[in-house]
Amino acid sequence: MDLVLQLLFTGIGIGAVYALVALGFVLIFRATNVVNFAQGEFSMVAAYLMVVCVELGLPYWLSFVIALAGMALLGVIFNLGVYYPLRHRTYLPVIIATIGASILLSNSVLAIYGPQPQVLQGWFDTPGIQLGPVYLDSQYLLIIGVTILLVLFNFWFFEKTLLGKKLQATSQDKEMASLLGISVSTMIMITFIYSAVLGGLAGILVAPVLFVSIQMGSTIALKAFAATIIGGFGDVAGAIVGGLALGVIETFGAAYISVPYKDGFAFLVLIAFLVFRPQGIFGERVAEKA
């Protein structure tokens, strides 16, 4: 029973990371109708930026700020270089371009930094606290805490602020939004910046738990995407529930079934969902009007 609780805690911690990246997916998908396959590379690049800054001897908080600022810049470059020139084309070229961008980003980092995985210190000096039978790792606590805060922030931002409403309007009907005087290209730019920062945040938070490696981006992204499908594509709540569920499933799978196939469980769950409940837990409307 103690082990179960311990695994549950770890699973939720890891799942929170998937949820954060999944949120980035969903935001870009809603604004542009495109799945950004380089979303995971945002996490990886941010983690490397963090490692570089800390190695330069900068304080942790400053490194954090610089890494996130770097992600905002990457969001701008990504939008201008990859999405924006293709915005009038169908989804297929855009998907392929984002896959190209993902390959470009991960291998550029590999070429610059080499294949050796890096280690990043956690935010806190205390490794964790013992709560009854369960040991609560401080970094996992931080991840869970930040995810809760971000979900709340997200809700407030999109439902209560004017900018959030403009973003929603853009994602629902671009033509109408532009007729109402909303600059669609600005809104899309903001979405890319926001989701790059969100992905970066997830990468920085998870880096002390995993190693910082070239593959971390694609691994996280694939699972985050699986999470969005499990939750119901395009649904914010679905992304979060899906991410948490996937983290828990994977942790238990690794503990009770097989460690080498840990990364395979997410995909098996994904394929099972696609076959039996493709609309996910919360449901996506999959229809086109004639």
Added chain:
Amino acid sequence: MSASDNMIQAPAVRSKPLIVRHLPYFLGVAVLVALAASMQFDGYILNILLQATTFSIAVFGLSVVLGLCGQINLAQAAFFGFGAYAVGLGTADLHLNFWLCLVGGCVITLIAGAFLGMSTLRLGGHYLAMVTISFQQIVTLVMINAIGVTHGPDGVANIRRPELFQSSQSYLAFCVAMLAIVGYLVWHLPDTKLGRAMRAVRDNELAAGVNGIDVFRTKVYAFAVCAVLGGLAGGLFAGGFAYVSPDQFSFAESIQFLTMSLLGGVASPIGSAIGTGLLILIPEWLRFLKSVPGLYLAIYGLSVILIIRFMPDGIWGFVSDAFTRWRAHTNAPPVAGALQLKPASAGGDIVLEVTGLSKHFGGLKAVDGVDIAVKRGSVHALIGPNGSGKTTTLNVLSGLYKATSGKILLDGTDITSMAPHQRTAAGLGRTFQNIRLFRSMTALENVEIGAERPGNTMIGKGDDALTERAMEALSFVGLGNRANELISSFSYGHQRLIEIARALASNPTLLLLDEPAAGLNSTEKLELHELLKRIAAQGLTILIIDHDMTLVSEAAQHITVLNFGRRIADGESMAVLRHPDVVSAYLGSE
């Protein structure tokens, strides 16, 4: 020949048999195979050639699924690996016959590809991208970790070749011959029924469905063909190199296949071969790039972005596009005879009988208990103010929406729960208000897809009969002389006519026209009116939706009026148009 006595009866289109027309290709292939078998290459060149030929076959697969059918596959290296491991483990560990292993590998990839396709292809394209990546990752995991079966990271060595092709030279010749055969089939595929269906699905899924194409099945076929070609290529690769290991079948390799396909031109096997050749040779020339890990894949990533941005059709697409445009103007279409419409009949007086039809979107009752009876041979109009449920009714009739309740009988057959392509096979033809043509094809090809509907009794066997029927339909709407032009070169009004020709070529029992006059100028409207008369004169039953009251009142004998999803009037045209409820619905009342 009643309506067409003034037309010249042209000779039927007959072309030389395919095998004769393509003789130069086979002669060229024979020379290439002979060269491959007889020229003395050194080992390095031989390996590069073997790699290029086997990879090309795998990339052909992508040209089918991505180029023809518009579906993505990011796991081609995994299918390639299936074939390679089948031959590798089969010949090295189990000491089985090479041919048996090669065929076995193809069967396994066929099953895997079909299963993967069936799990995902009903959903949007981004699901497919992600699921194929996931599949690729699982396959790599298994190859590395299932050491008992796959030998794990060590890979499989001592893979054998068939007795007949023991020397590398003769094996290369064999691979070149395989490449030529597969290349021929893939090259010819776009002009077959399946190939046209794939292109139609790529260009416009909805229109493909209402033209009698089973969209899902077509996609699964394309995906399975792609997988099998990957498996075949992998099997040949394993025999050629005698050693395989998991890193040769990783996600990075799938990306490499994709880049090869995009660079050369995704729509054609020639492009695939060009792209594959270039991406195998360029890294050999720029070998120094490989000294920095990652650099060379980073360049692939960048090239993908640049190709998509600046050269979406690849190198070959660029060349062949120019050729197609040139041919469209020089190659005069064959002259056609007069179109004959012989709508099928089960004998009853009513062709379309709709009873109690409802379509609710959540709480909104867009269509609410509507009855329509369309008499055989008549022109029946469905009218109503904006938002009255006309187009929703049409979409429920053609199967794009599922009816909430009610029953639809087409010529006595219950089609209520059929998929769109099944309704088309049952005799339904339709056009769209916002034109849905297959935009990358010529006018003729568009109409051919219509003519090809399952159950069309008006076409004979073979491609020539199909072309003939399509030409007749195009000439019927007055565009026969422009048959070989691409859709983009036609005006809006002419595109509408092509859509009607596409529906007519299928010889439907009932033709549904969704606001055919929308967006037409007054001359075009007059022409449309004449066209409708000529169609009706051949006894084809028409159900038309339109706002244009002049057109409706002159063309239709019978009118059904909808308002707020309900039927408010029904009957003979003039009487209905004077009906007080109809007048108030259109003009408002106190």
